[in-house]
Amino acid sequence: MKGTVYLNDKTGIVVIGATGREASQVIKESEALYPGIVKAGITPGKGGSTELPVPVFDTLSEAVKDPKVGKLLNTALIYVPPVSVLDAVMECLDNGIKVLYIITEHVxxxxxxxxxQEKERRGAIIVGGTSLGCFVPSVGRIGAIGGKDPSVAFRDGGIxxxxxxxxxxxxxxxMFKRRGWGTYMALAIGGDIISNTTYSDVLKQIKGDPKVKAVVMLGEPGGxxxxxxxDLITSGGFDKPVAAFISGRFQERMPEGVAFGHAGAIVERGMGKATDKISRLEAAGKKYPVKVAFYYHDLVKAIESLGVPRDFEDSTAEHVKPLYSTI
Amino acid sequence: MKLYEHEALGSIFKKYKIPVPRYVFATEMNDAVSQFVEKESGVVVKSMVLVGKRGKAGAVKVVSDKSKVADVVKDLATRDVYGEKSIGALVEEKLDIEKEFYLSVTYSTKDRAPAIIFSEHGGMDVEEIDPKLIHTHVITDVRSVYPYQIRQFLSNVGFSDKDLLRPLSEVIVNVYNAFVGAECRLLEINPLVVARSGDKRKIVAADAVIILDDDASVNPAITYGARSAQGRPLTQREQDAILIDQGDHRGKAGSYVELEGDIAMMTFGGGGSTVTAETAIEAGLRIANLTDIGGNPPAEKMYRISRIILSKPGLKGVLVCGGTASNTRIDVTLGEGLAKALDDMKAEGKLDKNLVWVVRRSGPEYVKGLKMLHECFERNGIRGEIYDSQLPITEAPIRLKELLIKHIGYKPENVG
Structure with a gap:
């Protein structure tokens, strides 16, 4: 298999809510970039429609029985409104789809x-809600990640x-591409409180993958x-270099408003705040190859200092000049 | 969204049969309060505010002398509590309290499941309770929660009052059902009291803190009205901004919060907005407002939010900053929406020429969009620098700081 469990050369995508504005645009872009990666779309009432470059079905059950595409479908991309997401997920799980991406925000x-809980019982992989998708430059793309021209941001590499x-x-x-490091996989896991795929879930999956040179993780307060x-790193569960940036320190300095629950603070005593996350990761960095960047752009220095070799040449000048100046 | 105590009691506790004291809510002293007080031997009066720790601020008072009730209600219904104005007073029966528990339900991200948190030592701030005396029961199957499971949990943690096992387990299940049914992020009762009533004992919720899920299937802002997450009323500009996204789901431009600074922040994308604001603050810039624009909003929305952002008095600099957009069109948002706002404000004499600008943006049609914005800067005499994604996103606020110091002698905050 080329790629990861999240996206590989066997990935066949079915888009749920396929004819909506965003979803249809993503299907068209995907078809242009990686022809054939999207196999089918589902929109109740639009079965048989020819408005998309892939066949459209009323129900997923029809799609999986279709003699042409049915057997190729193994990954669902969900673009339905927030209150319909649960329904869409159940439709996918009940029809045997084992990898799901929830792009919808505000579930x-x-x-x-x-x-x-349903995903755990069925042993499926779900990324999101609020995922932007996944990109493995050597294999393909799921979702809108990178837009119309992902080559601006993505080049094959080891990060x-x-x-x-x-x-x-x-x-x-x-940012890394400009400085000489390419991407092996970029995965937007989403910032929902109940995250179906967490950072450690991913690290466990890619642990033994020889293509992984290092991990860059971007965190936020909460959870x-x-x-x-x-914890995973200090217990020996992942040993490759990890550079992290955690945003949100400034929120701790802002006047406290209706701060999130005391109860949350009890269940996760000493966790959840940006500074808690930073200090835990920094502590891991004393014995393991982990670096936390102070400024976001220091992530590049962090990867450099962890000794991760460049995939190609550094292309950015030391001091970036503005495109236009009126001052 | 956080609810006021009387809202939680009236709309959620009642529905899910969580026992509460007899109460009446009033914005001022009136007949309903007088009649209520008449029947009680004593009352507790509480200011209705969203901030916590009311007791310590003197905003919860026990009144036994009925002649004093009117004055206390008048005071607590209108006073400021930690800077937040009370919207009324809750007048409750005075309970004969035997003991006080702590109870809450929230999501534990550690377990990725709802968790019931209970302590026999409630009443004080939960942070002050010895962690060893706080017990957590994680709901690993949300499809079925029964009182017997709660009794097992209470038994396992050595709950001392065996007579209360059944009634308490039933109240806790009701509280859990309220948490799930009303789509809460947090439901906290502190204290949950055991009160004497004649020769009987009853369990009563003597407080109610509810934070609803803002993404709940029914938007809480529709049920309870929009409210600022900062424990203060929305400013006029914040209210105007909310209207931008109403009835128009194309992109999002109405998420706008004001602070007390002098640097306007026009930022794009949740993550990008956060890191940019963060860096600006670390670099010593005083932020005047925060926005989170995304999802490819049409030019009209960008026009409106741009005018709101720039109309805040006292601005010295403006940062327009976002990553490489996947969807959002840069020609539409910056080249059309923002540029038109600047043209119109200039024509109306509302554009401050002394502002220093830094723009950093990339994404679909960015070459065209940044060129259009530059032309707008030129024709309106706006001073600043425009970058694409060659400049790492978080170096943009640092560039702005350098320009501000050089050109207008800005004195950055000394951030520790």
């Missing part, structure tokens, strides 16, 4: 919880970028997912 937390923020996933890949990475 109700209660639904996210039901989805997570794995894992980020809660979709936008930063691309921004980070681009315990970044702390879990520190």
């Amino acid at each position: 109700p937390i209660r639904d996210s919880e039901i989805i997570f 794995v970028v894992i980020s809660k923020s979709g936008g930063l996933t691309v921004t980070t890949a681009e 315990a997912y970044e702390e879990q990475v520190a």
Whole structure:
């Protein structure tokens, strides 16, 4: 297999909510970039439509029985409105799809919880909600990550970028590309409270993959997912270089408003705040190859100092000049 | 969204049969309060504010002398509590309290599941309770939660009052059902009291903190009205910004929060906005407002939010900053929306020429979009620098700081 469990040369995508504005654009772009990676689309009531470069079905059950594409479908890309996500996930799981991406933002937390527990029972992989998708330059793309021309940000290499923020996933890949490191995989896991795929879930999956040279992780305040990475590394569960940036320190300095629950603070005592995450990862960095960047752009220096070899030449000048100046 | 105590009692506790004291809510002293007080031997009066630790601020008062109730209600219904204005007073029966528990339900991200948190030592700030005395029960199967499971949990953690096992387990299940049914992020009762009533004992929720999921299937802003997450009323500009996204789901431009600074932040994308703001603050810039624009909003939305951002008085600099967009069109957002706002503000004499600008943006049609914006800068005499993604995103606020110091003698904050 070429690629990862999240995206590989066997990946065949079915898009749920295929004829919506964003989804249809993504299908068309994907077809142009990696022809044939998207196999089918589902929109109830639009079965048989020819508006997309892939066949459209009313139900997933029809699609998986289709003699042409049915057997090729193994990955679902979900683009339905927030309140329909749970329904879409159940439709996918009940029809045997084992890898799902939830692109939809603002999924109700209660639904996210039901989805997570169902996924655990069925042994499926779900990325998101609020994922932007996945990019493995040597294999293909799932979702809109990187836009119309992903070559701006992505070039094949050895770095794995894992980020809660979709936008930063691309921004980070681009920053590294300019400085000589390419991307093996970029995965936008989404920042939802109940995250179906966490940083440590990914690290466990890619642990033995020889193509992985280093991991760049972008974290945010809230939850315990970044702390879990520190725990995983210190327990010997991942030994390749990890550079991390955790945003949100400034929120701790802002006047406290309706701060999040005391209860949250109890369940996750000493976790959740940006500074908690940073100190846990820094502690892991004393014995293991882990570096936390103070400024986001220091991630490049962190990867450099961890001794990760460049995939190609550094192309950026030391001091970047503005495109235009009126001052 | 956080609810006021009287909202939690009236709309959620009642529905899920969580026992509460007899109460009446009033914005001022009135007949309903007088009649209520008449029937009680004593009352507790509480200011209705969203901030916590009301008791320590003197915003919760026990009143036994009925002649004093009117004055206390008048005071607590209108006073400021930690800077937040009370919207009314909750007047409750005074309970004969035997003991106080702590109870809450929230999502534990460690377990990726709802967790019930219980302590026999409630009443004080939960942070002050010895962690050894706080017990957590994780709900690993949300499809079925029964009182017997709660009794097993209470038994396992050595709950001392065996007579209360059944009634308490039933109240806790009701609280859990309220948490799930009302789509909460947090439901906290501190204290959950055991009160004497004649020769009987009853369990009563003597407080109610509810934070609803803002993404709940029914938007809480529709049910309870929009409210600022900062524990203060929304400013006019914040209210205007909310309207931008109403009834138009193309992209998002109305998420706007004001602070007390002098640097306007026009930032794009959740993650990008956060790191940019963060770096700006670390670099010593005082932020005047925060925005999070994304999802390819049309030019009209960009026009409106640009005017709101730039209308805040006292600005010295503007940072327009985002990563490499996947979807958002740079020609539409910056080349059309922002540029038109600047043209119009200039024509109306509302554009401050002394502002220093740094723009850093990339994404679909960025070459065209940045060129259009540059032309707009030229024709309106706007001073600044425009970058694409060659400049790492978080170096943009640092560039702005350098320009501000050089050109207008800006004095950055000394950040530790």
